[in-house]
Amino acid sequence: MSATAVTEAPQQPQTPSRAKQVLREILESSTLVVIMAVVASLIIGAILIVIADEDVRTASAYFFSRPGDTLSAMWDAIWGAYTAMFQGAIYNTRADTFAAAIKPFTQTLTMATPLIFAGLGLGIGFRAGLFNIGAQGQIIIGATLGGWVGFAWDLPGFTHLLVAVIGCALGGAIWGFIPGFLKARTGAHEVIVTIMLNYVALNLLSYLLSLEAFQREGQNNPISPTVAENAQYPLLLGSQFPLHWGFVLAIACAFGVWWLMERSTLGFEFRAVGANPRAARTAGMSVAKGTILVMVIAGALAGLAGSAQVLGTEKNLTLDIAGSIGFDAITVALLGRSRPLGTVLAAILFGGLKASGPSLQVLAGLPVDIVFVIQATIVLFIAAPPLVRSIFRLPAPAHEKEVAA
Template sequence: MSSQPPVPLPDAAVPPPGQTGVAEPTPEPDGGRRILHEMLTSSWLVSLLAIVLALILGGLLIAAADAEVQATASYFFSRPSDLISAAWTAVSEAYAALFAGAIFDPRAETFARAIRPLTETLTVATPLILAGLGLGIGFRAGLFNIGAQGQIILGGIFAGYIGFTFDLPFPLHLLLCVIGAALGGALWAGIAGVLKARTGAHEVIVTIMLNNIAIYLVAYLLSLDSFQRPGSNNPVSPPIPESASYPLLLGEGYRLHAGFLVAIAAAVFTWWLMERSTIGFRFRAVGSNPHAARTAGISVNSTYVWVMLTAGAFAGLAGSAQVLGTEHVLTAGVAASYGFDAITVALLGRSKPLGTVLAGILFGALRAGGVVMQARTGTPIDIVLVVQSLIVLFIAAPPLVRSVFRLPSPDTPRAPKPVVPVAAKEVSA
């Protein structure tokens, strides 16, 4: 057999020096970024059905905890209608009391008292909306910032200290407290952003550590004479003067304060920032694909720092809503569980401003109505926490919700429409 001479390759087929000629694969996003992207891009229908499914399962727990339901369950097979009737009564009365405590109380003697539950819902929702907006910005930029708890605490520390230390006229004093709260939250979140940019430290681990540090920091500060109320051994700061407090929107009979207007203004600003500004475009570009953003000339590391600073500023404003609007003092529990609940608010709202506002109001309603539900029906308030946890579960697992309600997957290709030949159309005509 005679060997054939090698066929020379054309110039276009010869790879340039230093290259193998094989196309390099595009880097795939890591698992956390992919899961976060799936949660944020799920449809509004999936989010709504997640709430419905959580309420259904919560209703089952309410029925199971009711004494009358437990009594009728002993003779279910002889008279099943008694169990069904008792379960329906327990669930309907519990959710009716939840609605009365969160939106409108038909038992109230006056209209002013009847709408008080709605104002309580908006009051509770204010820090949730502010912290949720900040977390949503981080989520859309690909950063899973779960440090809102510590950022709320730092915002409360800064706002409280400026409030009870200085003696200034009303508009200026309040403005300085609000700016201080935003600055405190931004500085605390900026630590995680700088560590992420300079060392590659994962923001989840760093923000968890910062949450714990903030909890012990506020406890230590409240043990100092400069932060402690004179003549008291309790860890409570001096009261915030009226010049540094958010004014009440509806008078002395309600707790709703101007911090709610700050939350609405923050939602509008977030929409402009993420949808209309250049820096918002950079945030979204880095969140979509940091490798492509870096190739396009965007400094990914500096973007991480700016994202965390912005997110922390919003969470700090949530701390100002607590100290300057609701509590009027600085305590060790200033953040309550708002920082962790805000994660669910941001995910439920798909990190969009309008969705975050609506999700914050929903969770505010659950918090405000849960107390009335327990007082009127004896239903454990822990049921509300279970419902919130179930919402988190279903929001984090969109395929689970779609499988329960038999919804098609968004990745499933649609069948193409049949193409009818022109001749066939003419024959049928």
């Protein structure tokens, strides 16, 4: 009987188990990259803490004879610094009362409020393909208009606060309309226009604060009168906490932005224009209208960030009314992946870092600049996801592998 060739059936590829698929999705997700970026930033912060600590430097002088002293001093420095930051931003374990213990967290939420507003606006722009750098100017103009309504107008009760908040949103919307209109009608690049408008807004505020109508009586410094009490955001938890109702409005805006971008036809148009303007135009969508509306909405939200400042925390206009909020909000939006929930969480993280600065300086005796370095390294790692994946040996997403192939 002659031998016959036996042809083996090709083996079917093994289907990975559901657990492995879930693990793979987690490892390839952008959310994990964000978390690892924060972790990497905290590690770099720990290195700087060790370098800046005097006890560590003293112990390192005799490291080879007693290495345990140096390692112990390093651990104590890192633990002490991050404990101080926790107590300054989340919960003060040294406080005598529960109210005093949770006050740091209310301060964190207060500082996060304008970042939520501005980050939401920038996130809408990013998803629509517009890189808006003008939140700083939009905050200034919004705060200027709303603050003027707050201290120059005399309106009854809650109406005064409502009109002042609308004034803030309107001021920011106007300042967002300008680059949106120029982008839609002339093709002017929104990055250049918004950066220029930031300086225009700051100098405009400087000029206004030199006028008698905007100057506080008896003051030569550039500071406005205090906003009327009925035009200020009421305190949310009583006079012993700084948190005001602007935070509630910010959370409401986050829900509104989620609905706009994920559930509304207008939000779908924004996302379509951002993904492929040519295809959106072919489908009958107006790219020009979408560009203008995105910048107006983003500006209005940035203007509300100004309301958190002038009607909530500062209660008057100064040249530093916007601080660095407009630029920090860019990082917040990127860290939150331009999604409302992510933006809120990222804003709280940055609010906590800001709130922890004084505690780090007083309790740990370390420079507050370490907080700024942590924030800056977060920006660096968020801007370079491949770097984060390389550091932590995370697999690249499938679509990146296909492009590389």
